[in-house]
Amino acid sequence: MSHPQVVDGLLPAPVPVRFVAEDGTAVDPPAAYPMPAGEQLTEAYRRMVIGRRFDRQATALTKQGRLAVYPSSLGQEACQIGGVLALRDDDWLFPTYRDSVALVSRGLDPVEVLTLLRGDWHCGYDPAAVRVAPQCTPLATQTIHAVGMAEALRRKGEDAVVLAFIGDGGTSEGDFHEALNYAGVLRCPVVFLVQNNKYAISVPLARQTAAPALAYKGVGYGVPSEQVDGNDLVAVLSVLTEAVGRARAGGGPFLVEAHTYRMDPHTNADDPTRYRDAEEAARWESADPLARLETYLRGRGLLDDAGVAAAAQAADAYAARVRDRMNADPETDPFELFDHVFAEPTPQLREQRELLRAELSATEE
Known part of the structure; x- marks a missing residue:
C-alpha cells in the first residue's frame, strides 16, 4: 500500500479528492487512492440507509419530548460511515x-448512544469496552484526548489507530x-477528520478562517493532510x-478535511433560515x-431494487426498535449523582448526599 503524502510532502490536493460526481456518475480519481471493494461499498450503503433512518427517528423523539436535544447529521452520513468502515x-x-x-454504525446500542441527549448520563456506554470515547460537547477537547490515547497505544506496543x-x-x-502540535511532535497514530459542514452553528466558514482550506492547518505542525469530497462515500x-493505514504503519498523524453540509438545523432549537438561504440548502x-451512492452502485450493478428495498426495510425495523425502547420511561436514581465524582467520596459529597436524602424524604411525607 502506497502512502503518497510521506513522499510528496504535507500539502493536500488543490481540489478535494472525488470518485463520484453529484449525479452519481464515476469520475477519474487520483492514482494515489485505490477504489474500495464493491462489498465495502454495498455495506456502506446499507449502513447509511440505517443511519439516516435512525437520525430521522431521533429528530422525531425530540419533538415528542423523549430527547432533550438532538444534533442531526443529515447530509453528513458519508463522513461518519466512511470513518467507521476505515x-x-x-x-x-x-x-x-x-x-x-x-x-450506532460501529455497533453501539442506540439507546445507550442517546442517553447523553436524553439527559440521563454524560455517557451511556462503556468507552473501554467499545473503544469509543464519550461524545464530546465542548468543542475540540476530544482532539487532545485522542492524541493522548494514540500515544498511549503506541507506547503499549499496540498497532491500533485513533x-x-x-x-x-x-x-x-x-x-x-x-492537539495537532502534540501529534506532530510525537508522530503518534492518530487521524483527524474535519467534517466541514460550512457553519459553526450560525457562523459561516469565511468568518472563522482565512485559510484556503482547513486541511492546510496541518502544515504548520508537520502533519500531512488531504481534502476530500465529504458527500462522496467512495472518496471518503x-x-x-x-x-x-499510514498511521498504523508508523507514519504518524494525518489530517483529512471532508467538505460536506448539514442539511438540518444545528439542533432542534436552531432556525437555520436566519443565517443561510434556501438556494444554498437546495444546491447541497x-x-x-x-442518493449519490445509490445511483453509483446501481450504475456498477452492485445494487438493485431488491437491495434498496431490503436496506429500507432493515432501517424501518431498526428505527421501530429504537422508538419502542425510547418510549419507556427510564429508571433513574438521583443518588447516582455522587457515585462517580471521586473514587472515594469526599466529606462534602457525603454531606450533599445526606442533604438530598433528607430533601427527598421530606417530599414523600
Missing part, C-alpha cells in the same frame, strides 16, 4: 456530539491546534483507509451523499 474493531473513535450515526472527529468550528479552538472511505441537497 477502522478495525480494536481502533479507537473520538466523536463529537453530532456523530451519533457513526456510533480517529478523531471534529467540526469546522472546532478547528478555531486552541485545543485543536495543541478511500482517503481515510489510506490515512489510517442535490449533492445528497446517500
Whole structure:
C-alpha cells in the first residue's frame, strides 16, 4: 500500500479528492487512492440507509419530548460511515456530539448512544469496552484526548489507530491546534477528520478562517493532510483507509478535511433560515451523499431494487426498535449523582448526599 503524502510532502490536493460526481456518475480519481471493494461499498450503503433512518427517528423523539436535544447529521452520513468502515474493531473513535450515526454504525446500542441527549448520563456506554470515547460537547477537547490515547497505544506496543472527529468550528479552538502540535511532535497514530459542514452553528466558514482550506492547518505542525469530497462515500472511505493505514504503519498523524453540509438545523432549537438561504440548502441537497451512492452502485450493478428495498426495510425495523425502547420511561436514581465524582467520596459529597436524602424524604411525607 502506497502512502503518497510521506513522499510528496504535507500539502493536500488543490481540489478535494472525488470518485463520484453529484449525479452519481464515476469520475477519474487520483492514482494515489485505490477504489474500495464493491462489498465495502454495498455495506456502506446499507449502513447509511440505517443511519439516516435512525437520525430521522431521533429528530422525531425530540419533538415528542423523549430527547432533550438532538444534533442531526443529515447530509453528513458519508463522513461518519466512511470513518467507521476505515477502522478495525480494536481502533479507537473520538466523536463529537453530532456523530451519533457513526456510533450506532460501529455497533453501539442506540439507546445507550442517546442517553447523553436524553439527559440521563454524560455517557451511556462503556468507552473501554467499545473503544469509543464519550461524545464530546465542548468543542475540540476530544482532539487532545485522542492524541493522548494514540500515544498511549503506541507506547503499549499496540498497532491500533485513533480517529478523531471534529467540526469546522472546532478547528478555531486552541485545543485543536495543541492537539495537532502534540501529534506532530510525537508522530503518534492518530487521524483527524474535519467534517466541514460550512457553519459553526450560525457562523459561516469565511468568518472563522482565512485559510484556503482547513486541511492546510496541518502544515504548520508537520502533519500531512488531504481534502476530500465529504458527500462522496467512495472518496471518503478511500482517503481515510489510506490515512489510517499510514498511521498504523508508523507514519504518524494525518489530517483529512471532508467538505460536506448539514442539511438540518444545528439542533432542534436552531432556525437555520436566519443565517443561510434556501438556494444554498437546495444546491447541497442535490449533492445528497446517500442518493449519490445509490445511483453509483446501481450504475456498477452492485445494487438493485431488491437491495434498496431490503436496506429500507432493515432501517424501518431498526428505527421501530429504537422508538419502542425510547418510549419507556427510564429508571433513574438521583443518588447516582455522587457515585462517580471521586473514587472515594469526599466529606462534602457525603454531606450533599445526606442533604438530598433528607430533601427527598421530606417530599414523600
